[in-house]
Amino acid sequence: MGKTIFSKALPLLLAAMLCMPLLALSQRSLEKTEVLILGTPHLFSMEKFKPSMLDGVKEKLNSYDFDIICVEKMPGQLLYDISRRKDTAFNGLTRMQKHIKLADSVQSYLGGDFLASKAKTRELTSRELLTNKDRKDLLYHFVATTNIPAAVLQYKYLQQSPDVFTTEMDRYVSDFLKKRLSGNNEYFSLAVPLAFKKKLNTIEPIDNMQDMALLSKYYPSFVTDFKTHPEIIEKVMNSEVLKKSDSLTKEAVASNDLSKLYEFLNSEEYMEEDYDAQWKIWFETNFPSKSDMARYSLWEMRNLQISANIMDVVARYPNKRILVIIGSSHKSFLEKYLKQIESLNLLSY
Template sequence: MARHMVWLCGLLAALPLAAEAQIDLTTLDRGMTGPRAQVLVLGTVHLSGMPASFKPAALDSLLERLAAWRPEIVTIETEPGEECDTAARHPARYGADYCASTAAARAATGLDVPAALAEVDKTLKAWPAAPAPAQRRRLAAAFLAAHDPASGYVQWLQLPESERRAGDGLDAKLVDTLVRIAQRNNENYQLAARLAARLGLQRVYPVDNHTGDRMDVPDTKAFARSLEAAWAAGGGDEWKQRQKQEAILGAADDLLPLYRYINTPGSLKLLAEINVSASLRASSRDGYPQMFVAGWEIRNLRMVAYVRETFRERPGARVLSIVGSSHKPWFDAWLGQLQGVDIIDVASVLK
């Protein structure tokens, strides 16, 4: 009997203890030396869906408050050049249209995406305090060749009006691209790039990712129908009321109240529940809604990693991440778990 008990105790000791407490990683940065990074996540609507009456001036009040917070780094929801280049090298996996073509910028500058990315890094490391217009034009062209038109527009906005012309790598086609960007209803340009230029920053940082949520399913139309049905079932009257309120606020001349509304905990919680909870509850023969949730998590994890990379070498940086509001709960939660990082309450900035 005694031998049996010794054997049993030994076996139990070798098994993992299910009730063992996990290590609390949130306490590891207590007592850290130096400043902590401050990260502000701003949930945004996609301005491409705004009514025809939308004018960029409607963002002025919002821009004032964000500028007053004085971020040193601004991230945006679009794919980085490295990711676009990777996808282009794997068309069988990611398709031939993963990112827009940079052919025009390559023709003007002679730079493919890897060379353009290297040129941008090299240029910014030696960037002067008072760059000449020719330097800004050259850098804008390199950004366009590097799959980063928003940062190219940041440089364009900091040129005097008389210097916004072709030359130094910018040919007529690229100038036309930058002029058309100014007319586009896109938060990467009308919000992030305008803010960066106003603050004297040299660029914005693309952090989107779609390498993990491009579903390998036999019937993409069936996948879309299944997902839409799950969301419709999970929305209900509360979702309809949110859409109605968002439409009212989105038609105003000042969009600051809209941004306050879409960044409230209640609004964000509703989005999260429709995206994830409703998808996980949905009945589907192929499990498509559940697959979407897996892809959604992969996408957000990789986006958060991209954001972290922007201030890896800058402890204590002030970082503004502008992202579709449905991503904000994941950004807040996962960025908030990182060491030496504090999440700033967006309501305190927009008040």
């Protein structure tokens, strides 16, 4: 009789054992990478901006306990790609050349190249504990890959140990980074302090700024087309979303607190109204050259490329919590794309 019971129970037992890996797999599949797209004003253009205005914003963001932070900067490999093309259409991006020139100098100083420094950044950032020597090495390799925000982060860790900068090159590089640390923009006033507070080792660049260069290359008439339609500028400048943003900016400067402005820039209200004011308008302009539709298409292209770069970060940091700090007009486009990716969970600010 016992044998009969066992023979009946065996198929059930085997079925249960076979289901266990599936159950575990199902549980693992629920672990999604979390991403917050934080729309920000470009702080360098804000009159009378002070880093203390971000205290409330930083306090709120610190509560999310992010594992990685991304910023609106182009990755080094893309900068080198653009530079090596020697295409005059991309001359508007020449401000990036100083970072490449510095990177080349540091690569030569280290006796390596871009790929060697890239590999070294991956190795060093994966370590649980970094010595001052490790941080100095990491700083140099970040500069060699044009990742200046991440290099500034390492410099901030080493500020209390100035004796590590002993050579002439050390002093040149550290002086360069020190000046950037005091810069008023979202890299150094927001991303670096947040990463420093969470003891992170890197900041990831995820932008792709080729849209306007390509627009100029394909449609050199765009600027003329735009200037011959002053009603477009007037319509955008008189939009309610821009008026509210300007009003909140003035209030923020007066109160020394940007919290309300960031809440608005990350709201559904702002995303809908900003799209209507700045982007939907290109479906109404009807330029004979079609440069207006190209402007819209290339903006979508840029945001798709940014989304791809975000997914590259997601691939390297699976099941982590990621903060993307980017100009507020990008937010609705990035969320539109990223919402479709099953492995992601988008967070709200």
